[in-house]
Amino acid sequence: MFKFPKAGLFAAVTLAALSVGAAHAADGAALYTAKTCVACHGADAKTPILPAYPKIAGQNETYLLQQLQDIKSGARSNAMSAVMKAVMTSVSDEEMAALATYVAGLK
Ligand code: HEC
Secondary structure, three states: OOOOOOHHHHHHHHHHHHHOOOOOOOOHHHHHHHOOHHHHHOOOOOOOOOOOOOOOOOOOHHHHHHHHHHHHHOOOOOOOHHHHHHHHOOOOHHHHHHHHHHHHOOO
């Protein structure tokens, strides 16, 4: 069973995600920070906090959106995706699309 190494950070990340859950912005760059993606995947989306976490910058937009949907729905489910699934409960379909566009546009 995968254990998140920094339980305190994870709790903070989850709380931060919940507190901005009502935000309705569709600005991918703002969402990337507001939804705490930055905490795990890094400011440039290719410097994750743990080496095992994926570098997502510049990946195909359609692929990225599919992964976000699958992690949220549980279709993509494993010990690693579990830590991200908690965050995805506060990310709407519209926000996922904006995030996929933003991350795909990074180098
Ligand atoms: C708590 C840490 C954490 C947070 C917060 C987080 N992720 Fe993730 N993310 C992960 C982990 C771990 C994986 C790998 C999951 C797997 O292997 O199934 C992942 C996988 C992904 C993938 C799939 C990458 C691939 O190569 O298939 C995408 C896209 C992604 N995250 C985007 C985001 C976005 C956008 C956000 C903000 C809404 C976010 N993540 C928030 C930890 C996190």
